[in-house]
Amino acid sequence: MKKLMYLGLLALPTQADVLWSDFSLSYLNGSHYEVGDTDREVATFEYVTGTSWGGMFMFIDRLHSDNGDKETYGEFSPKFTLLEFDQSSWVKSISAAATIEIGEDFTHYLYGVGAGFKPVGFNYLNVDLYRRNNDSGKDNWQTTITWAVPFEVASSEWLFDGFLDWSSAIGEQGTAASMNWTSQLKWNLAPYVGLKSPLYIGMEYVFWNNKYGIQGVDERNANLLLKWHF
Template structure:
């Protein structure tokens, strides 16, 4: 039987992420991404993906949401989304928890949704202050999985801006590592993007328009033992 703990946790996170209780929004970002790759595993290997992303930072924490709409060359379509709010323990306690490279400590949650299954992850996270990086985050989760046995997951995300001459680049991505259970293998998904801000240099846009490559390196994809994916994809990403 699944743990019931995640239910009140997600109720709390959902309430805090609603606009009606936002005390102060510090920043917000939205983007649309187009991806084209031809080395996907599990299903058709040639796919196009449109992704909408939205992230915000508030005085009580932060939220990240994305939805992928995937169209394969065989005509099949799929939607997948994640909603990941985090609540600052500094905000809840009224005491600043910043120490060393740790900027803050969070209650962290993620909902993963698709036509196949919904998964609920809950745990703790930290924001790290690493020189030259725009952000580095680390979250440790317990996962209540819809169709597989529950497991644990650690997630790292980062963004590293850099310049070559007058050209602006960004290297960002995530690593998900989940544990092995009797019905699925241990899984690692290392996905990163390296991209050039063509919008600023060519069109003088205020918001970035990136052109680059996404590299997905997946071991035991979806927990299927021996299914490994190395998939470079052409990408265009516009922020607004």
């Protein structure tokens, strides 16, 4: 039977305790981008932390296209635990969730609720439902799913992780419903090069229907991936 452990927002401490954190740097190289130049390199900085309040994830992308175009994009996503369940429950927690998306000429605000799950074999599985407050245009809805599944092949460490974003259509301005399923399959090289923290090499694959809500613009994009956690 599920047992409610606490109602987080009624017992927030004045200062969050950091329970764990992780930094990473990634490099991507792909040749099948849609909207703009097809060939791009992307450098990404990521930071994620778990706290006594909930947690936070952020990343900053720096994109360089072969035609000389450059772009910076980032997201900041805090979560605040509302409900936490005991070890017997398949639901880990319920949280208030938010995301800020910052691009070259826009800032979008997303707010909603998220659920964390703990299926066997997963490091994590999260589902968030947001209302999107768009900088220029009508608001819409977004669902975000994130996951990570570690596994071994011949004693080598592998990780399959990623996210799926689905955004609803905005009929008044001709924006189509969009689905971005981006996944990474990567092998940990760290044990073979004397590193304690993970160093991954692998592939990122982007399966994006109606990119940026543009009807009929579908991206199928494989990227070479190198990612170092520190």
